[in-house]
Amino acid sequence: MTVSDFTDVRSTAPARRHSIGIESYSPDLTVVRAVGELNMSARADLVNALDGALRGNAVVLLDLSAVDFMYSGAASVIVDAVERSDGRVEVFAPTRPARRVLDAVGASFVGEDPSAR
Numbered sequence: 001m002t003v004s005d006f007t008d009v010r011s012t013a014p015a016r017r018h019s020i021g022i023e024s025y026s027p028d029l030t031v032v033r034a035v036g037e038l039n040m041s042a043r044a045d046l047v048n049a050l051d052g053a054l055r056g057n058a059v060v061l062l063d064l065s066a067v068d069f070m071y072s073g074a075a076s077v078i079v080d081a082v083e084r085s086d087g088r089v090e091v092f093a094p095t096r097p098a099r100r101v102l103d104a105v106g107a108s109f110v111g112e113d114p115s116a117r
Contacts, residue, residue, distance in 0.1 A: 018042040035066040038074035065093035
């Protein structure tokens with residue numbers, strides 16, 4: 001028997017542990033909703049979602065209320081989007097794991113009430 005005799009091939013690709021969706025509610029408001037683990041494999045999806053949402057002139061609400069884990073690269077993507085958006089990106093309800101990473105990368109201002117600044 002050789003290796004080629006086996007026909008049962010199983011995928012070794014890891015299951016996706018995140019979802020990032022874009023919801024456009026009006027020309028003035030777009031919501032980017034992140035769910036699950038914002039790990040290295042989620043970084044490109046997060047960049048694409050935020051870049052797409054920022055193409056128009058709408059305020060972009062980034063909902064982090066269902067994020068279980070965030071690595072520093074995802075936090076950097078968020079900080080970059082906030083800084084280049086001229087105030088159009090607002091982070092909503094970051095979970096404790098998300099808040100801790102944002103604070104650790106020096107972005108404690110992200111997700112705060114804008115009127116509190």
